[in-house]
Amino acid sequence: MKNDIFHSITTGRIRLFSALLMVAVMALAACSLKVGGVLMVEKEKNSSELNGSVEQKKQAFFARMKPLVEAENERILEQREDLLAMRSSRNLGWFERRTLQTLAEEYEVEIGDEPGQKEVQALLMRVDAVPVEMALVQAANESSWGESRFAVEGNNYFGQWCYSKGCGIVPEQRSAGATHEVRRFDNARDSVRAYMNNINTTRAYVPFRKLREEQRKRKQELDAVHLALGLKSYSERGMAYVKTIQAMIRSNRKLIASS
Structure with a gap:
C-alpha cells in the first residue's frame, strides 16, 4: 500500500515537473522567436538603409557630374554642326578656313594654309560627342565616386596624368624612376573637358573613334556599351577594364537617367 502511494506521488511529481518544463521551453522558444524576428527585421532594415545610402551617394555623384558632361x-x-555645314560647301571662305584652323589646333589635326574637304573629314572623325553614360561611369570608376584624393584635392575625375614637375599631385605609390603626376584642375568642368579632348585626340583611342564613326554612318544613336570597347588602352587592365565599364553602364543606367 505504502509503495502504491509513494509511486502515485512520485509519478505526479514527475508529470508536474514535465509540464512545467514544457511550459518553460515553449515560453523560451516564443521569446527567442520574437527576439529573432526583431533582429531579422532590424537586419533587413539596416541592409535596406545601407543600400539606400549607396544609391543616394551614386545619384548625387551623377547629378553633380552629368550637367558638366552634357554641357x-x-x-x-555645335562645333560638329559647323564642320558638317562646311562639308557641303565646295569653296570654303575666309571665316570657314579660320574656323577649321581653330578646331585643328584644339583637336590636334595638322592643317595647311588652304584647308579643304580633307581637313574637314579628318576633324569630323574627332569632333564628336562622348556618350554621357560612358563618361559618367568612367568618372565614377576613376575617382571612387568623387572621393579619391585626386578628385578631392585636384578636381581630377578621370585619372589624367601630366609630366612636368609641379603640374599636379604626386602619387604616393609612384614607381621608382617615374616622373608623372596626376593632373590638377581648377574645377570639375575643366577635368571633363580635358577627358573628352583626350578621348577625341589621343592615338590610343583611335579604335573608339572608328566605332563611333561607324555608328554615325549608320545613323545610329551612340551606344555607350558598344563604344566602351574602344577604351582598352585607358587602363593597364585592358579588356578587364572595358568589361568593368560596360557592367557599370548597364547597372547604373536608371540612376543616370533619373539624375
Whole structure:
C-alpha cells in the first residue's frame, strides 16, 4: 500500500515537473522567436538603409557630374554642326578656313594654309560627342565616386596624368624612376573637358573613334556599351577594364537617367 502511494506521488511529481518544463521551453522558444524576428527585421532594415545610402551617394555623384558632361558634349556638337555645314560647301571662305584652323589646333589635326574637304573629314572623325553614360561611369570608376584624393584635392575625375614637375599631385605609390603626376584642375568642368579632348585626340583611342564613326554612318544613336570597347588602352587592365565599364553602364543606367 505504502509503495502504491509513494509511486502515485512520485509519478505526479514527475508529470508536474514535465509540464512545467514544457511550459518553460515553449515560453523560451516564443521569446527567442520574437527576439529573432526583431533582429531579422532590424537586419533587413539596416541592409535596406545601407543600400539606400549607396544609391543616394551614386545619384548625387551623377547629378553633380552629368550637367558638366552634357554641357561639354553640347559645345562639341555645335562645333560638329559647323564642320558638317562646311562639308557641303565646295569653296570654303575666309571665316570657314579660320574656323577649321581653330578646331585643328584644339583637336590636334595638322592643317595647311588652304584647308579643304580633307581637313574637314579628318576633324569630323574627332569632333564628336562622348556618350554621357560612358563618361559618367568612367568618372565614377576613376575617382571612387568623387572621393579619391585626386578628385578631392585636384578636381581630377578621370585619372589624367601630366609630366612636368609641379603640374599636379604626386602619387604616393609612384614607381621608382617615374616622373608623372596626376593632373590638377581648377574645377570639375575643366577635368571633363580635358577627358573628352583626350578621348577625341589621343592615338590610343583611335579604335573608339572608328566605332563611333561607324555608328554615325549608320545613323545610329551612340551606344555607350558598344563604344566602351574602344577604351582598352585607358587602363593597364585592358579588356578587364572595358568589361568593368560596360557592367557599370548597364547597372547604373536608371540612376543616370533619373539624375
